[in-house]
Amino acid sequence: MDQSQPRQDDFCIVASGVRKHFISGKKTIVALDDCSFKVKSGIVTGLIGPDGAGKTTFMRLCSGLLVPDAGSLKVLGFDATSDFLDVQANIRYMPQRFGLYEDLTVQENLDLYSDLLGVPPDKRQARYDILMKMTGLAPFMGRLAGRLSGGMKQKLGLACTLIKPPRLLILDEPTVGVDPVSRRELWQIVYSQVKEQGMSVLLSTAYLDEAERCQEVILMHEGHVLGQGVPSSFSRPLSGHCFMLKGPKGKKRQIQRELANRDEVIDALILGEKIRLVIMDEMGSQDVRKTFNLSEDIEIEGSEPRFEDAFIYLLKKRLVSLGRSVKFKIITHKKVAGSPDDEVIVVKNLKRRFGDFYAVNGISFTVKRGEVFGLLGANGAGKTTTFRMLCGLLPASEGELYVAGKNLRKARAKARERIGYMAQKFSLYEDLTVIQNLNFFSSAYGLHGKRQTERVQWALDAFDLKEEENSISRDLPLGFKQRLALAAALMHEPDIIFLDEPTSGVDPLARRQFWAHINSLAEAGVTIMVTTHFMEEAEYCDRVVIMKRGRILAKGTPEELKSRYHPPGVTNPTMEDTFITLIEMKEAA
Amino acid sequence: MTSLRNESSLSRMRLKGLIRKEVKQIIRDPSSIGIAFFLPVILLIIFGYGVSLDAEHVPLGLVIEHPGPEANEFMAGFQDSEYFDPIFYPSIQEAEKALIERKIMGIVWTRSDFARTLFSSSEAPIGVIVNGVDANQARIVEGYITGVWMKWLVSYARSHGLALKVPIRVKHRIWFNSAVRSRNFLVPGLIAVIMTLIGGMLTSMVVAREWERGTMEALLVTPVRVKEIILGKVIPYFFLGMGGMVLSVFIAIVVFHVPFRGSYLALGFASSLFMLTAIALGLIISTAAGSQFVAGQIAIVITFLPAFMLSGFVFDINSMPYPIQIITHIVAARYFVSILQSLFLAGNIWPIYIVNCLWLAGMAMVFFKIIRKKSHKRLI
Numbered sequence: 001m002d003q004s005q006p007r008q009d010d011f012c013i014v015a016s017g018v019r020k021h022f023i024s025g026k027k028t029i030v031a032l033d034d035c036s037f038k039v040k041s042g043i044v045t046g047l048i049g050p051d052g053a054g055k056t057t058f059m060r061l062c063s064g065l066l067v068p069d070a071g072s073l074k075v076l077g078f079d080a081t082s083d084f085l086d087v088q089a090n091i092r093y094m095p096q097r098f099g100l101y102e103d104l105t106v107q108e109n110l111d112l113y114s115d116l117l118g119v120p121p122d123k124r125q126a127r128y129d130i131l132m133k134m135t136g137l138a139p140f141m142g143r144l145a146g147r148l149s150g151g152m153k154q155k156l157g158l159a160c161t162l163i164k165p166p167r168l169l170i171l172d173e174p175t176v177g178v179d180p181v182s183r184r185e186l187w188q189i190v191y192s193q194v195k196e197q198g199m200s201v202l203l204s205t206a207y208l209d210e211a212e213r214c215q216e217v218i219l220m221h222e223g224h225v226l227g228q229g230v231p232s233s234f235s236r237p238l239s240g241h242c243f244m245l246k247g248p249k250g251k252k253r254q255i256q257r258e259l260a261n262r263d264e265v266i267d268a269l270i271l272g273e274k275i276r277l278v279i280m281d282e283m284g285s286q287d288v289r290k291t292f293n294l295s296e297d298i299e300i301e302g303s304e305p306r307f308e309d310a311f312i313y314l315l316k317k318r319l320v321s322l323g324r325s326v327k328f329k330i331i332t333h334k335k336v337a338g339s340p341d342d343e344v345i346v347v348k349n350l351k352r353r354f355g356d357f358y359a360v361n362g363i364s365f366t367v368k369r370g371e372v373f374g375l376l377g378a379n380g381a382g383k384t385t386t387f388r389m390l391c392g393l394l395p396a397s398e399g400e401l402y403v404a405g406k407n408l409r410k411a412r413a414k415a416r417e418r419i420g421y422m423a424q425k426f427s428l429y430e431d432l433t434v435i436q437n438l439n440f441f442s443s444a445y446g447l448h449g450k451r452q453t454e455r456v457q458w459a460l461d462a463f464d465l466k467e468e469e470n471s472i473s474r475d476l477p478l479g480f481k482q483r484l485a486l487a488a489a490l491m492h493e494p495d496i497i498f499l500d501e502p503t504s505g506v507d508p509l510a511r512r513q514f515w516a517h518i519n520s521l522a523e524a525g526v527t528i529m530v531t532t533h534f535m536e537e538a539e540y541c542d543r544v545v546i547m548k549r550g551r552i553l554a555k556g557t558p559e560e561l562k563s564r565y566h567p568p569g570v571t572n573p574t575m576e577d578t579f580i581t582l583i584e585m586k587e588a589a
Numbered sequence: 590m591t592s593l594r595n596e597s598s599l600s601r602m603r604l605k606g607l608i609r610k611e612v613k614q615i616i617r618d619p620s621s622i623g624i625a626f627f628l629p630v631i632l633l634i635i636f637g638y639g640v641s642l643d644a645e646h647v648p649l650g651l652v653i654e655h656p657g658p659e660a661n662e663f664m665a666g667f668q669d670s671e672y673f674d675p676i677f678y679p680s681i682q683e684a685e686k687a688l689i690e691r692k693i694m695g696i697v698w699t700r701s702d703f704a705r706t707l708f709s710s711s712e713a714p715i716g717v718i719v720n721g722v723d724a725n726q727a728r729i730v731e732g733y734i735t736g737v738w739m740k741w742l743v744s745y746a747r748s749h750g751l752a753l754k755v756p757i758r759v760k761h762r763i764w765f766n767s768a769v770r771s772r773n774f775l776v777p778g779l780i781a782v783i784m785t786l787i788g789g790m791l792t793s794m795v796v797a798r799e800w801e802r803g804t805m806e807a808l809l810v811t812p813v814r815v816k817e818i819i820l821g822k823v824i825p826y827f828f829l830g831m832g833g834m835v836l837s838v839f840i841a842i843v844v845f846h847v848p849f850r851g852s853y854l855a856l857g858f859a860s861s862l863f864m865l866t867a868i869a870l871g872l873i874i875s876t877a878a879g880s881q882f883v884a885g886q887i888a889i890v891i892t893f894l895p896a897f898m899l900s901g902f903v904f905d906i907n908s909m910p911y912p913i914q915i916i917t918h919i920v921a922a923r924y925f926v927s928i929l930q931s932l933f934l935a936g937n938i939w940p941i942y943i944v945n946c947l948w949l950a951g952m953a954m955v956f957f958k959i960i961r962k963k964s965h966k967r968l969i
Contacts, residue, residue, distance in 0.1 A: 115606025
């Protein structure tokens with residue numbers, strides 16, 4: 001490639017100077033800012049970045065659904081603006097939301113797309129057979145698409161786009177919220193098509209671990225391209241910069257907090273019992289101990305760099321160049337009375353039924369004071385339902401439920417005074433300003449007068465909301481919204497907080513800032529319950545339970561789970577490997 | 590690589606696929622069946638039975654101050670009438686009390702010297718009080734009472750060989766709606782309102798649903814043409830709407846015994862034109878509304894309410910203020926109401942029929958032009 005100029009055909013997408021903005025209220029949001037890059041033909045290219053990076057906008061531009069404000073965009077040699085019908089005849093696009101008809105069966109959805117794509121009726125069955133075998137949907141041909149699980153829906157969506165193999169396949173976050181097993185299958189299908197049909201694939205994802213599965217990666221942030229290349233080209237420069245620290249029990253949060261704000265540190269992250277440290281300069285373990293003043297009882301060993309490390313490095317570099325702070329703020333919270341051995345949440349054989357469907361089917365666990373406890377599972381596992389019962393928002397159908405020593409089935413209101421709840425998605429008033437939201441939520445929790453003023457002030461300071469105090473909440477970036485939602489849940493200084501999917505979609509730095517807050521709360525003795533479908537986030541928790549279809553499959557510390565369930569021969573499994581192994585073991589049994 | 594742009598003609602396979610999909614969705618979705626078939630039935634029952642501009646079985650207080658053969662005979666006239674449910678009160682005070690308590694709608698009161706003053710023009714022989722809260726009903730009740738009075742007076746005069754001192758006799762002859770049943774007039778108009786609702790609400794909501802659920806986004810990035818998407822919606826909902834129409838006409842004729850004097854063919858043609866305008870309006874709404882909820886709200890405000898208030902179905906257009914009369918010209922239901930009312934009650938009156946059909950056809954054409962211009966394969 002170095003010697004000769006590549007021909008046009010070598011690239012399926014050529015973007016030069018592409019700009020796109022949207023108007024939201026009074027604000028102009030620049031979704032893509034002067035983006036220029038080329039996407040190679042015949043491989044899987046990943047568009048990687050957090051929400052608001054411009055991934056979906058770019059894909060819609062490529063599909064002819066939107067028109068760029070400036071710049072040119074060639075897709076398969078056609079101009080995506082003027083020749084969009086030619087583009088649409090040659091590409092397939094799978095939008096982020098399930099784009100199929102939920103009230104049609106699998107078969108009917110396939111038939112519809114065959115009609116739309118002009119597949120001759122006599123050739124359909126053979127193609128269906130291949131696709132259904134590949135996706136494992138063959139037994140479900142007569143089932144309504146709406147009744148499929150999240151993973152199966154995505155596979156059906158993919159099958160519909162592949163009825164007539166396109167030259168370019170564009171997939172917008174096909175794996176979000178899908179369980180790891182289905183996720184792995186989706187990737188296998190995509191790769192089989194690339195190999196058999198010579199198809200080009202552009203797919204976006206917010207899971208950074210998926211970047212390593214792509215053949216090439218385009219890294220985006222706030223409408224800018226941070227870098228492009230094979231995944232290893234991002235992480236390779238950081239080899240020799242990464243370490244795993246194992247310190248005395250109970251001190252990991254404090255050590256991590258001190259490390260995270262040092263200038264020499266790119267990233268410090270809690271992973272189970274260990275701390276993962278990525279630093280600016282390459283050095284040996286002993287130098288690390290010296291530079292960071294780490295005591296002798298901390299074990300230090302080298303570690304392989306990951307894609308995420310590179311993302312954080314590039315992101316920090318960009319934010320610093322824009323003059324934004326990359327330091328993590330620590331929040332203060334009153335010390336919660338009581339001993340770390342108190343059982344704050346007790347759940348026994350809890351069930352919740354909707355009609356004849358058990359969303360939660362007999363789960364039991366206990367959470368101790370000051371623990372960070374994670375509920376892990378794909379969409380539809382029953383996490384949110386469990387949460388709503390624990391917060392007293394939804395009555396349980398059966399079982400026992402104690403929160404902060406109160407029986408939730410009898411004294412809901414009493415228990416609710418002691419808890420804070422941050423709902424999935426942004427659940428504050430979008431039309432109110434930041435300060436209006438804080439004032440409202442503090443009065444809703446019964447604060448008034450001087451105390452209310454104090455708490456609102458505290459929230460503005462602790463969560464860095466001061467500069468956006470009078471902004472309408474809707475226009476805030478996602479990271480801000482999440483901080484505001486957490487602040488609102490903490491107004492009354494609760495002993496327990498419930499966080500439902502708190503960090504989905506935010507960039508890794510914002511996620512770390514969020515977890516820095518969580519960790520400082522845990523240090524003050526606040527009990528934290530969190531749900532997530534990011535397997536990696538489970539590693540930040542003290543203990544986790546893994547749920548599937550309303551039942552608990554396994555519980556324990558991340559370390560225990562990883563050592564108990566791992567693929568044969570893998571010594572250093574990720575949480576995702578663990579999850580897949582666990583599901584496979586349970587299904588085999 | 591061949592350019593596919595020349596292939597802008599319709600693809601039969603794609604269109605069939607879209608229609609088949611829509612039909613299956615209609616069959617599986619209880620709400621569209623509900624809007625098309627249950628809504629007409631319920632509305633027709635409510636309006637056919639419940640709302641009536643006629644006064645029937647009006648509770649009426651009767652007070653006879655001094656019973657005598659004349660007074661008794663006159664009052665008996667009320668008992669024979671199907672319009673009144675008479676209640677006797679011993680004194681005018683008690684009757685007034687009952688009126689205030691709304692037990693009765695009006696009072697007819699014969700004075701003690703009823704027989705004597707009967708044919709002397711100096712004094713009124715009877716007193717009538719009518720509750721005027723509902724002015725419309727009051728006028729009707731008043732008219733009925735006058736009718737009973739006149740009838741009795743005529744027969745009394747005849748049986749006693751007296752000359753009636755009423756200089757002019759009014760002879761009523763009612764055309765078109767010989768039974769003077771307001772139902773005959775309301776039900777055809779109501780059909781127009783129902784069709785507006787089915788066409789506008791159903792189509793706007795199903796298109797909005799596709800946007801809301803993200804299926805439209807996936808659909809757009811296929812070789813499908815905008816024309817095909819539009820036809821794929823218009824055709825199935827046209828037939829669904831016509832099904833609701835047939836049902837409504839059937840109910841009107843069989844259940845409510847509204848006479849039908851025109852031709853069914855003419856009715857079918859005019860209904861088709863009207864159905865197209867209603868569906869087109871629904872499609873226009875859907876381009877503006879992003880969600881089913883908003884689409885439903887807009888549909889009610891800009892299709893149902895004008896059809897109800899401004900079509901002449903209940904309120905006479907000629908008695909509206911002039912600016913509002915002008916506005917009624919852009920309400921498609923107005924033309925359909927007058928077609929329906931003439932076909933049902935008068936028969937094929939071609940001048941009315943043709944003029945109104947032309948208006949409908951014109952509106953349908955303008956609406957489809959707007960849709961064609963507004964719809965494209967883009968998100969914004």
